[in-house]
Amino acid sequence: AQSVTQLGSHVSVSEGALVLLRCNYSSSVPPYLFWYVQYPNQGLQLLLKYTTGATLVKGINGFEAEFKKSETSFHLTKPSAHMSDAAEYFCAVSEDTGFQKLVFGTGTRLLVSP
Amino acid sequence: DGGITQSPKYLFRKEGQNVTLSCEQNLNHDAMYWYRQDPGQGLRLIYYSQIVNDFQKGDIAEGYSVSREKKESFPLTVTSAQKNPTAFYLCASSIGTGGGYTFGSGTRLTVV
Numbered sequence: 366a367q368s369v370t371q372l373g374s375h376v377s378v379s380e381g382a383l384v385l386l387r388c389n390y391s392s393s394v395p396p397y398l399f400w401y402v403q404y405p406n407q408g409l410q411l412l413l414k415y416t417t418g419a420t421l422v423k424g425i426n427g428f429e430a431e432f433k434k435s436e437t438s439f440h441l442t443k444p445s446a447h448m449s450d451a452a453e454y455f456c457a458v459s460e461d462t463g464f465q466k467l468v469f470g471t472g473t474r475l476l477v478s479p
Numbered sequence: 480d481g482g483i484t485q486s487p488k489y490l491f492r493k494e495g496q497n498v499t500l501s502c503e504q505n506l507n508h509d510a511m512y513w514y515r516q517d518p519g520q521g522l523r524l525i526y527y528s529q530i531v532n533d534f535q536k537g538d539i540a541e542g543y544s545v546s547r548e549k550k551e552s553f554p555l556t557v558t559s560a561q562k563n564p565t566a567f568y569l570c571a572s573s574i575g576t577g578g579g580y581t582f583g584s585g586t587r588l589t590v591v
Contacts, residue, residue: 466527
């Protein structure tokens with residue numbers, strides 16, 4: 366069965382600092398991997414996804430993530446945090462086998478201080 | 480623009496009442512999903528549907544029911560059997576393989 370572990374329920378950074386949100390997954394077959402962002406009282410918005418091909422994936426708002434099969438990781442990074450990046454971030458995995466059903470991590474809340 | 484519409488945004492339920500949350504999509508997606516979100520627990524799958532007139536239970540289906548009579552619509556009923564219904568409910572849709580989900584803006588249900 367698939368699973369996702371997000372290390373750290375809260376991450377705090379200063380504006381302009383590097384953002385690193387960690388995600389490790391478990392899957393018995395090649396995975397599809399996703400990062401979503403959620404602002405308060407809103408739905409989730411897709412930041413980026415990995416399906417096949419290039420392992421470094423670029424998404425919206427300057428975020429990127431690298432699929433590392435050997436480490437079963439898909440960490441999310443951004444070189445320089447903005448105040449507007451403060452939100453909750455969810456990593457998700459699905460298996461590359463027919464019908465897609467995403468399994469989500471428990472989320473990481475990013476706090477950005479001036 | 481295509482998207483998913485959830486209504487209402489806020490809903491209050493009295494003890495013992497059934498309530499229905501609406502979810503409509505105009506993305507022509509085959510698959511639709513309902514998730515429940517509680518603080519610190521991420522998203523938990525309630526029900527999903529791959530095609531019209533068919534749906535499957537997710538991880539926490541007890542106390543909930545759904546229908547899928549039209550491709551565009553996937554309403555969720557929270558029944559009186561659900562003992563702790565206060566939560567944020569999210570509806571999503573997808574093409575079914577790859578691509579990820581598109582989410583609605585959610586319904587916050589509170590028991591009063």
